[in-house]
Amino acid sequence: MSNAMTETTHYTVTKAATKAEQEAQLVDFVRQAVERAIESRGFATLVVSGGSTPKGLFQALSGTDLDWSKVYITLADERCVPETDDLSNAKLVKDNLCQSHAAVANFVPLFLEDESEEACRARFAEHPQLSETYDVVFLGMGGDAHTASIFPEAAERDMALDMTSSVNILKTDPVTVAPLRLTQTRPRLLDTHNLLLQLIGEDKWDVFSGVAEANTPDKPITQFIHQITIPLQVYFAEKK
Numbered sequence: 001m002s003n004a005m006t007e008t009t010h011y012t013v014t015k016a017a018t019k020a021e022q023e024a025q026l027v028d029f030v031r032q033a034v035e036r037a038i039e040s041r042g043f044a045t046l047v048v049s050g051g052s053t054p055k056g057l058f059q060a061l062s063g064t065d066l067d068w069s070k071v072y073i074t075l076a077d078e079r080c081v082p083e084t085d086d087l088s089n090a091k092l093v094k095d096n097l098c099q100s101h102a103a104v105a106n107f108v109p110l111f112l113e114d115e116s117e118e119a120c121r122a123r124f125a126e127h128p129q130l131s132e133t134y135d136v137v138f139l140g141m142g143g144d145a146h147t148a149s150i151f152p153e154a155a156e157r158d159m160a161l162d163m164t165s166s167v168n169i170l171k172t173d174p175v176t177v178a179p180l181r182l183t184q185t186r187p188r189l190l191d192t193h194n195l196l197l198q199l200i201g202e203d204k205w206d207v208f209s210g211v212a213e214a215n216t217p218d219k220p221i222t223q224f225i226h227q228i229t230i231p232l233q234v235y236f237a238e239k240k
């Protein structure tokens with residue numbers, strides 16, 4: 001496993017033997033990025049993903065002593081379900097990240113029940129902090145190489161990945177799974193000072209390295225690897 005930096009591929013890999021070691025690395029990374037941002041402009045923004053991977057990291061972050069009242073947290077993607085549903089990424093964030101020290105953080109959900117994508121964009125626009133370059137964006141990746149709810153089979157895939165688009169939030173249908181999703185588009189997610197991908201387990205690594213090598217643009221994570229807007233910082237833990 002080595003760091004790869006070429007004209008089209010722009011990523012680094014930080015490896016950990018265990019999930020706990022990875023979480024400690026990431027807490028340290030977030031702490032430094034957040035403190036730097038608060039010092040330079042008075043607030044910090046943190047965009048997180050959902051699914052099963054980040055739960056332990058969220059718990060570790062929530063116990064971290066930071067000036068959380070100056071931190072704006074939102075989601076890279078959301079499943080279009082009520083916030084009480086176990087599938088909801090917002091529920092995951094509220095139950096695990098916005099607790100303890102981080103209970104005073106400003107969480108802006110990506111989706112409210114029955115909200116259209118237009119209404120979501122309008123609600124987002126009410127938070128000027130979320131219109132600036134993000135400080136930290138965390139991506140996750142599914143076994144089919146989807147990321148940020150941009151799925152390989154989705155009709156909206158290319159629209160969500162289009163770097164010339166000025167749309168920041170899009171509703172997508174994964175086709176292969178339910179429910180519908182909301183995603184922040186690729187140009188919006190790449191507008192960040194730090195772009196991280198958290199991977200846990202050899203199975204995820206095999207998908208990632210296969211896709212990174214093959215460079216097939218129809219696998220959405222590829223388009224976050226093979227780009228030169230912002231280096232992708234991959235954090236990989238061997239053990240789940």
Ligand SMILES: O=C1O[C@H](COP(=O)(O)O)[C@@H](O)[C@H](O)[C@H]1O
Pocket residue numbers: 049050051052053054077078079089139140141142143147148149
């Ligand atoms: O559906 C989703 O899946 C990906 C990966 O989830 P995981 O359970 O394999 O960690 C996640 O990054 C995304 O936020 C989520 O909505």
